[in-house]
Amino acid sequence: MTEAVPSYLSPTGQEVVFLLLGAVAVGSALLVVTTRQLVHAALWLVVCFGALAGCYLVLTAEFVAWVQVLIYVGAIVVLLLFGIMLTRAPIGRSADLDSGNRVVSAVVALATAAILVTVVIDGFRTAYTPLDPGAGAAKELGASIFATWVLPFEALSVLLLAALIGAIVLSRTDIPGGSPPMGPAPPTGPAPPTGPATGRADPPARGDPAPPDRPSDQTSGGH
Amino acid sequence: MTTFPLMAVLLPFVAAFAGLLLSRRPHRPPPASSGARAADRQAGTRAAWIAIIPTAVSAALAAWLAWDRGFAFLNNTGSGAPTGHTYGTIITGGIPISLTLQADNLSALLGVLVTLVALAVQVYSVGYLADDPRYPSYSAFISLFTSAMLLVVYAGDLLVLYVGWEIMGLCSYLLIGHWWEDRGNSRAAVKAFLVTRLGDVGFLFGIFVLGSAAGSFRVADVLAKVPEMSQATLVTATLLLLAGVAGKSAQVPLHTWLPDAMAGPTPISALIHAATMVAAGIFIVARLFPAFLAAPPTMDVLAVLAAVGMLGAALAALAQDDLKRVLAYSTVSQLAYMAGGLAAGSDTAAIFHLVTHGAFKALLFLCAGVVIHHVGSNLMTRMGGLRRELPITFTTMTIGLAALMGIPPASGFFSKDAVIAAMDDAVTAGTLTDAAALLLYGCALATVAVTGAYATRAWLRTFFGRARAVPVPLPEPPPGTAHVVDVTEAPRTMLVPVVLLAVPALLLGLAGGLHMEVGVAAVGVVLALLGAGAVYAFWRMDPLADPARLLGPLRAPCEQAFYVDRGYAALFVRPVLALARLVVRTDDTVVDGAVRGSGRTVRGLAGVLRLAQNGNVQLYVSGLLAGVLLIAVGAVVFT
Amino acid sequence: MHIVYPAVVSALLFSIGVYGVLARRNTILVLMSVELMLNAVSLNLVAFDVWLADRLHSGQVLTLFVIVIAAAEVGLGLAIVLALYRNRRTVDLDHLRALAEPATATGPEQEDLGAGGLTGTARESPQPVNVAVPQGAAEERRTAGGGEAQAEGGGGGGQAVRRERGTP
Structure with missing residues (x-):
């Protein structure tokens, strides 16, 4: 498969499409980690995952692409958005989404990128494969999963179950041994809902020990 | 009979531990004070029996061993194969150690001396330490000491001998510090221990040198190999041994511990620091005499040490006020006599003097104990005029002092005469260099005179003149010191040993064979009488003053023993x-x-x-x- | 198709994910960055599966598995974040410093306990576990108290207040 490597200077249409999609993915990923708005980050993540799904399509992995769209775009990002809302993260632009060691992180990330890219280019310069449509179709993949990979597949289902139970246990507050209930109400009682700086209308609810109240408050926040 | 040496050694050894363990058994919790006192007394009685009976049996065994041999060693008659047995061999990495206990002519003689003096001291101590709560341990230590000394005497192997040698040092330490409540006593004990240990290091290495040169630690083998050894080996070994001898026998550089050791109870001074342990050094030299004879430089060193020691110690004795210190310095001086006799090449004369000295010095110390017991003080300024109060002690002490001075019928006369005759011979012939021999001879003669002087002084100041022992307010004696002013002379347990010891002190000289040289003997007696006469003259002038003033400006240095202690303090x-x-x-x-x-x-x-x-x-x-x-x-x- | 292209894209995505994990303060953003890294790996898997023409499709199957595991991970991660938020009232990673060495008498590094330091009770509190409770309470008071509370409280608590205030 490495015989007769075509020139890099005359890309095929597939390659052009892939590179464009890849550029979209990388660019949106960059925006995910640099944007100053939390919700925007989640949205850019959607773009990134979508671009990646396109990449999968180009690479003839259709089933994976659709699963990517379904699960990542459809489920995970929604979960993340729910998380954002449940933690009452500030909606909108906020200046301090980056922590103090941003420079260090940048250096480490750049170094990682440099090494990975160098090594990858060095190692797979001559790797080439023609793309054959149909190899990643649902039929092929399904046959493979339920013939060869059925045991890991079942194990994975158990894992999912365990994760489900774990998430429930972690989230619930009324299980002994689970996460402790919220701190008692402040001795001063609920604070008055004043404060000129806080534009949100929910300070009284923050002292409320009952968590289910909060998302509704959140959604009505000044956003 | 071959097991007699072993039994003689083991009996006191067992008695020591029995005395320590059994005296207070069954142990009762100390009730009120009166009950405690009664318990103490009962324990003391039991300990006395535990101590005396084995010692007496040992003495009988030793006497039995010596019966045939008699004074064969002194008369150089018959070599007689040693009686004894080898109880196995300890295999070591190098030279094996043979567990031999035997009695030859020399050992048999000294064994009798040791056991008899020990017996006398044990009996004497019953009275002397009657009220001491620690009497059981005291008597046990004496038993242990007796055992160790017998081990030294009967050992047929140098390392076995060394074991006994070290146990003796330990017992000496324990007994000097018997009244350890007084800080001075425990310091004296530590000093004695350290100084003798210093010598023992040399002694041990001397044994190693001899043993490795001979390939065996057996005394007989070592002596048989002496002619084959090189001169350097012999000189090294004997000089190292000499360090141990000087430490144990309180010879000159290491003599400072002995006067301080008088802090212990007087019977201990009599037993350990006059009659037996300090004689062990002399005994070793006599034991290995062929090796010493083959090393003339060592003999020269020994001669010089002995000469300096005998005269210096005698002068120091002349200036002391403490009766026991007088006797202690006298011991140093007399031991130097023996060393001098050995250096002069006559081991028989030295051992003869050792035996007689053991007898009369033990007697002197025990008498001094009676006197101190009576007066309640060690100081001669507190004594005087005691001859009426203590008639028996007066008689016996006179015998002892006469023997010390070398006045004819007493035993010391004959032995000292033999020693001086040997020195006389050494001037003309022998292994010593001329200078050393002359120094030794001169010092010996001078010491005879000084000995006469200090013996007379002690005699006069203790028993004559006006009674200075003020019966008045004696300070309350510190706990443990048995200074009870008694109307009677002393308990019978104290007087009986004294009287019994006076007999050999008086007569032992006759046993050694009457081969005396008239000229030397006459010179000795005349010199002793001269010294005594000078002191008497001074004393007559002023009976209250100390005759030591005849030393004039020398008196202060003599009293301080020539500042040796101070010098050591400054130097070391x-x-x-x-x-x-x-x-x-x-x-x-x-x-x-x-x-x-x-x-x-x-x-x-x-x-x-x-x-x-x-x-x-x-x-x-x-x-x-x-x-x-x-x-x-x-x-x-x-x- | 040159395999280098997907490989490089995946490497870049991974590095971006690393940056996000290291540099972002909000825990949910960090989770997103983790997703980015997972996707980079998935891309690699798919690309190499295509390149090697694996008959068992192990690369793509594994990609599916990774996606499933990623879903589970996000679920669990969010549950943890929520529990954290309930306890600490914050999801900012650099305020969660319970791992730090306990502040000593002279410790300037007790900024994570800024709220405790503010009330002066948490430091002497015999049970450090309980620190969370007065902290939450203190934050309540700070939020309510406005200006002077912010002037008093240095460290993270103050920042939190500032952030809320900056919200339009």
């Missing part, structure tokens, strides 16, 4: 103390400083590291990834 003690202080300071500043400094440094560095430990997980992960990157770069670059 203070530098060592300074060094110790320096070491302490170094330890404090340098060693501890290094430790503390490293601790502080580490803490400082850790403080720097703590800055990284700030709980920020992202920082940790950054570090982790950076490290992984470095490793990856290394893997890529270097492979």
Whole structure:
């Protein structure tokens, strides 16, 4: 498969499409980690995952692409958005989404990128494969999963179950041994809902020990 | 009969532990004070029996062993194969140690001396320490000492002998410090222990040199191999042995412990520090005499040490006020006589003097004990006119002093005469160099005169003149000291041994064979009488004053024993103390400083590291990834 | 198709994910960055599966598995984040410094306990576990108290207040 490597200077249409999609993915990923708005980050993540799904399509992995769209775009990002809302993260632009060691992180990330890219280019310069449509179709993949990979597949289902139970246990507050209930109400009682700086209308609810109240408050926040 | 030496050694040994363990058994919890006193008395009685009976049996065994031989050693008659047995061999890496206990002519003689003196002292101590609560341990230690001394005497192997030698040192330490409540006593004990130990180091290495040169530690083998040894080996070995001899026998450089050792109970002074243990050094030289004879430089050293020691100690004895210290210096001086006799080449004369000295010095100490017991003080300024109050003691002590001076019928006359005759011979013939022999001979004659002087002085100041022992307010004696002013002379247990010891002190000289040289004997007697006469003349002038003033300006140095102690303090003690202080300071500043400094440094560095430990997980992960990157770069670059 | 292209895209995505994990303060953003890294791996898997023409499709199957595991991970991660938020009232990673060495008498590194330091009770509190409770309470008071509370409280608590205030 490495015989007769075509020139890099005359890309095929597939390659052009892939590179464009890849550029979209990388660019949106960059925006995910640099944007100053939390919700925007989640949205850019959607773009990134979508671009990646396109990449999968180009690479003839259709089933994976659709699963990517379904699960990542459809489920995970929604979960993340729910998380954002449940933690009452500030909606909108906020200046301090980056922590103090941003420079260090940048250096480490750049170094990682440099090494990975160098090594990858060095190692797979001559790797080439023609793309054959149909190899990643649902039929092929399904046959493979339920013939060869059925045991890991079942194990994975158990894992999912365990994760489900774990998430429930972690989230619930009324299980002994689970996460402790919220701190008692402040001795001063609920604070008055004043404060000129806080534009949100929910300070009284923050002292409320009952968590289910909060998302509704959140959604009505000044956003 | 071959097991007699073993039994003689083991009996007191067992008695020692029995006395320690059984005296207070069954142990009752101490009730009220009167009950405790009764318990003490009962324990004392039991301990006395436990101590005396084995010693008496040992004495009988030793006498039995010596019966055939008699004074064969002194008369040089018959060599007689030693009686004894080898109880096995300890295989070591190198030269094996044979557990031999035997009695030859020399051992048999000294065994009798040791056991008899020990028996006398045990009996005497019953009265002397009647009220001492620690009497059981005291008598047990004496038993242990007797056992150890018998082991030294009967040992047929140098290392076995060394075992006994060291146990003796231990017992000496324990017994000197018997009244350890007084700090001075325990210091004297420590001093004695340290000084003798110093000599013992040399002694041990001397044994090693001899043993490795001979290939055996058996005395007989060593002596048989002496002619084959090189001169250098012999001189090294004998000089090293001489260090031990000087330590144990209180010869000149290491003699300072003996006068201080008088802090112990008087019977201990009689037993250990006059009659037996200090004689062990002389005994060793006599035991290995062929080796010493083959090393003339050692004999010269011995002669010079003996000459200096005998005269110096005699002069010191003349100036002392403490009766026991007089006797102690006299012991040093007399031991130097024996050493001189050995140096002059006559081991028989030296051993003869050792035996007679053992008898009369033990007698003298026991008499002094009676006197001190009576007066309640060691100081002669507190005594005087005691001859009416203590008639028996007066008689016996007179016999002892006569023997010490060398007045004819007493035993000391004959033995001292033999020693001086040997020195006389050594001037003309023998292994000694002329200078050493002349020095030895001169000093010996001078010492005879000084001996006469100090013996007379002690006699006069103790028993004549006006009674200075004020019966008045004796200070309450410190606990443990048995200074009870008694109307009677002394308990019978104290007087009987004294009287019994007076017999050999008077008559033992006749046993050694009457081969005396009239000229030397006459000179000796005349010199002794001269010294005595001078003191008597001074005493007549002023009976109240101390005749020691005849020393004139020499008196102060003599009283201080020529400042030897002070010199040692300046030469050794203070530098060592300074060094110790320096070491302490170094330890404090340098060693501890290094430790503390490293601790502080580490803490400082850790403080720097703590800055990284700030709980920020992202920082940790950054570090982790950076490290992984470095490793990856290394893997890529270097492979 | 040159395999280098997907490989490089995946490497870049991964590096971006690393940056996000290291640099972002909000825990949910960090989770997103983790997703980015997972996707980079998935891309690699798919690309190499295509390149190697694996008959068992192990690369793509594994990609599916990764996606499933990622879903589970996000679920669990969010549950943890929620529990954290309930306890600490914050999801900012650099305020969660319970791992730090306990502040000593002179410790300037007790900024994570800024609220405790504010009330002066948490530091002497015998049970450090309980720190969370007064902290939450203190934050309540700070939020309510406005200006002077912010002037008093240095460290993270103050920042939190500032952030809320900056919200339009």
